[in-house]
Amino acid sequence: MPEGDSVYQAAARVRTAFEGKVIAHCQFRVPRFATVDLSGRTVESVRSVGKHHLIDVGDDLSIHTHLKMEGAWHVHPIGTKWRRPAFHARLVLRTDTHEAVAFEMGICEMLTDADGALAYIGPDLLGPTWDTDVAVANLMRDPDRPIGLALLDQHLMAGVGNVFRCEACFLRGVDPRRKVADVDIPAMVDLCHRLLQANRSRIRTTTGVNVNGKRYYVYGRGRKPCFRCGTPISRDFLGEDDSEERVLYHCTRCQT
Ligand SMILES: [Zn+2]
Structure with missing residues (x-):
């Protein structure tokens, strides 16, 4: 399940191999963009915006991908055996030395003016222009909405997926069905920000235990005992x- 942190990490991997480099080979395996050839262009920047992944290639053009459920960016030296079937590939990019393959993307397209196209997205928890006050105000705009749904709404705040939604509600002791009006939103936003920041460069964990x-x-612990109170999750x-994010995990005793 991709969340802001996994897209951030994917952008970091592609950036290391491609930023500032000339694209030597480009092959879209998506019918609509099959004739697009970006070879000869220099990769200006690679970045994430919430759960969206952008590769800027000049002239206000960007490769836009969204991982959705199964998507992944793999980056490796040219000649490395792929770890997923070739028919799952949606885009192949190469420099002289490295290859990046976009597998099973929910979205794989060329965008003009990516920032304009993605302007509807709320403050990015891992972005350079993160703004706590705007995120808090956005979330509080609909006080009757369940907090468990508001946290997933990328228009309000970007980067939280199902894992962080479930975990943040647990850590705040909040039933995900509780109305936004009855939740300490600044504390919830602050917690989400700290969780995403802490996980941007490590294997994701909210417990701090890497096992x-x-x-x-x-998250993912249905019917297993709560680590705090023993109640089955x-x-x-x-x-x-x-x-795709409707499955909810929570402790009925710890979260009220
Ligand atoms: Zn519990």
Whole structure:
């Protein structure tokens, strides 16, 4: 499940190999962009905006990808065996020495004026222009909305996915169905900011324990005992039927 931190890390990997380098080979495996050839262009910057990944290639043009459920950017020296099937690749980029492959992207497209196109996105928890006050004000605009849904709304604040939504609510002792009006929003926003910042350059954990099965308090732990109180973690649903982030994990005793 990609969240702001995993997209941030993907951008860092692509940036290390590609920023300032000339694209020697470019192949979109998406019908709409199959004829686009960016070879000869220099990669000006590689960055993340919330859960969106941008590779700026000059003339206000950017490669825009969104990882959605299964997407991943793999970066390696040319000649390395791919770790996913070739038919999952949506874009292949190469410099003289390195290759970046975008696998199973939810979005893989060329954008003109990416910043304009993504202007609807709220303050990015990992972005250079993060603004706590704007994020707090955005979240408080709809006081009747469940906090567990508001935290996922990228228009309000960008970077929180299902893992951080579940974990932040647990750490604040808040039932994800509680109304925004009944939640300490500045404290919740501050916690999300600290969680994302702490995880931008490590294997994700909210417990601080880097061991399988112990990285999170509630996420992915349905029916297992709560680390704090022993109550089986509840797994149910919150949100739209077609939402990929509707599965909710919480402790009914610790979160009220
Ligand atoms: Zn508990």
